[in-house]
Amino acid sequence: xxxVTIDILNEKALKLLQDxxxxxxxxxxxxxxxxxxxxxxxxxxxxMSKQPLREIDNQLDELRNGWE
Numbered sequence: 001x002x003x004v005t006i007d008i009l010n011e012k013a014l015k016l017l018q019d020x021x022x023x024x025x026x027x028x029x030x031x032x033x034x035x036x037x038x039x040x041x042x043x044x045x046x047x048m049s050k051q052p053l054r055e056i057d058n059q060l061d062e063l064r065n066g067w068e
Contacts, residue, residue, distance in 0.1 A: 008014050020026045 008017075017026065017028055021028050
């Protein structure tokens with residue numbers, strides 16, 4: 001199975017997709033994705049472990065020096 005994301009530009013396209021679903025050729029999942037309104041802090045809270053500031057500064061310096 002392969003998953004693709006499409007944007008519906010015309011209601012006729014939605015009807016065609018629903019017909020394909022009735023023929024059991026595809027499955028339509030209605031997922032509304034809006035970037036606005038996402039609480040990014042809550043979504044990624046705890047994704048990074050706490051590090052001492054000095055350690056973070058050292059890592060940033062190493063990254064910056066890698067570009068030179």
